[in-house]
Amino acid sequence: MADLPSRPATLGASPSTTLARSPVAWEQVAEHLRQTPGVEKVALAGWPIFSRNSMNNFVSINGAPPGPVLAYYLNVSPGWTNVMKLALLDGRDFRATDTNPGAAIVNESFARQFFNGENPVGKTFERVRGRFYQIVGLVRDAPYRSLREPIYPVAYVPFQTVDDHGALQPIGYGAFIVRTSSANPLALASTLRKEVPRARSEFRVSNIGTQEELNRGQTIRERLLAMLAMFFAGVALLLAGIGLYGVLDYGVLQRRREIGIRMAIGAQAGDIARRVTVDVFRMVVAGAAAGLALGMASVRYIEALLYEVKTTEPAMLAIPALTILAAALLTAMPAVIRAVRIDPVAMLRSE
Numbered sequence: 255m256a257d258l259p260s261r262p263a264t265l266g267a268s269p270s271t272t273l274a275r276s277p278v279a280w281e282q283v284a285e286h287l288r289q290t291p292g293v294e295k296v297a298l299a300g301w302p303i304f305s306r307n308s309m310n311n312f313v314s315i316n317g318a319p320p321g322p323v324l325a326y327y328l329n330v331s332p333g334w335t336n337v338m339k340l341a342l343l344d345g346r347d348f349r350a351t352d353t354n355p356g357a358a359i360v361n362e363s364f365a366r367q368f369f370n371g372e373n374p375v376g377k378t379f380e381r382v383r384g385r386f387y388q389i390v391g392l393v394r395d396a397p398y399r400s401l402r403e404p405i406y407p408v409a410y411v412p413f414q415t416v417d418d419h420g421a422l423q424p425i426g427y428g429a430f431i432v433r434t435s436s437a438n439p440l441a442l443a444s445t446l447r448k449e450v451p452r453a454r455s456e457f458r459v460s461n462i463g464t465q466e467e468l469n470r471g472q473t474i475r476e477r478l479l480a481m482l483a484m485f486f487a488g489v490a491l492l493l494a495g496i497g498l499y500g501v502l503d504y505g506v507l508q509r510r511r512e513i514g515i516r517m518a519i520g521a522q523a524g525d526i527a528r529r530v531t532v533d534v535f536r537m538v539v540a541g542a543a544a545g546l547a548l549g550m551a552s553v554r555y556i557e558a559l560l561y562e563v564k565t566t567e568p569a570m571l572a573i574p575a576l577t578i579l580a581a582a583l584l585t586a587m588p589a590v591i592r593a594v595r596i597d598p599v600a601m602l603r604s605e
Contacts, residue, residue: 262295262337263439264302264468265430266461267450274456275424277414284331286453287432292442295433298331298413302429303338304468308399313407314380315368323367325381326398326406329354329428331413335393337433338465345375345391352390353422354411355381359391364407379409387411401472431465439464491577495585502534502589513596523594530593531586538582542575 267283269275280298287296301307309327312320332348334340348357358379365374374389381387387409395405415423430450434442440462447459470477506513513526549571 262431262433263443263446263462263464265432265446265450265459266301266427267430267457267459268427269454269456270458271456272424274454275426277422277425279454279456280413280425280428281331283450283453283457284430287430287446287449290442290445290449292435292445293432294435295333295337297334297337297431299334299429299431300329300413301427302431302463302465302468303328304397304400304465304472306399310406311381313368314382317380320382321368323407325364325368326408327381328398328408328410329413329415330410334410334431335359335391337431338396340396341394343392343394344373345389347391348412352412354413354415355385355387356416357390357412358387359393359410360389361393361405361408361410362395363405364409365392367407401469439466491581494578495581498534498538498582499585499588502530502586503592505534506530506589506593509593510596513593517596526593527590530590534586535579535582538578542578546571546575 269279273279284296284298287293300309310324311327313323313325314320330348332350332352335342335347342359343362345359348359360374365371368374368379369377373392375392376389378386378388393410396408397403398406398408413425413428415425417423430446432439432442432446436442443462447462450457450459509530513530516526516529
């Protein structure tokens with residue numbers, strides 16, 4: 255199961271002068287933000303995950319011709335995987351001295367595609383135009399551009415890029431990824447917007463949001479369908495409850511004489527309640543068991559429709575069954591109360 259990127263604030267920014275486009279200037283702003291009250295961690299990236307931006311190229315392994323499969327790239331600073339809660343499976347994070355080209359952190363799909371699933375840490379690959387990389391870390395798979403797209407082979411490369419002569423290249427646009435101590439990252443939005451130009455007056459924040467907003471923006475259809483499904487499930491449960499109430503109430507009405515006689519000869523209220531509901535609850539339990547069995551048999555057909563939910567997880571099976579039983583118990587209560595309140599003397603006198 256691929257990881258879903260975490261929920262920090264994202265600040266898109268761009269410097270207004272060529273001098274401020276140096277990676278050093280970007281890091282100065284990031285360091286200033288780290289000192290801001292309420293900020294826990296800050297990292298840099300070419301753009302936030304799910305922002306629809308992408309960069310890709312072909313890959314050559316061991317001098318072989320580039321294959322037909324594209325690899326995707328994202329420039330990130332040291333600490334980005336930690337801020338995004340992206341699990342580092344092996345190797346290390348970037349260091350401040352790492353540059354692009356040079357070091358790379360790859361995901362599991364990259365290792366499967368280009369290294370046959372072997373541990374890629376310590377191995378090298380070539381991006382076209384003679385850009386060589388040594389893999390220093392392996393991270394868990396995560397969506398790159400969209401939740402609906404397959405997991406791509408991704409190489410995360412250092413935020414600072416150098417040319418063929420080793421000179422640092424200017425960075426015209428990037429994003430500050432900020433993890434705050436507040437549950438709502440936007441609580442510090444106005445503060446962060448002011449602190450960026452305070453660190454370097456040449457920087458301006460072009461947009462500010464959260465990673466969660468980007469995540470939710472890609473799941474509007476799924477969330478709408480989930481809400482509709484929940485609504486119709488509630489309506490179905492309500493109709494089933496009304497029907498069950500009608501059946502039980504009619505059953506009590508039909509058995510008034512029997513109940514009156516039993517109470518006259520000493521039957522307890524608990525015995526009456528059990529006799530009123532046992533047959534119905536037996537049917538409810540049988541129906542719930544049949545539904546669970548049918549659901550288990552349909553696992554392979556519906557598993558692709560679920561995200562981060564295991565179809566065989568006990569909680570996912572128990573919650574619907576318990577909900578149905580609770581609804582049955584609730585709808586049975588009026589009929590049970592009516593049954594135990596029957597006056598045996600009046601009932602027998604009327605007969």
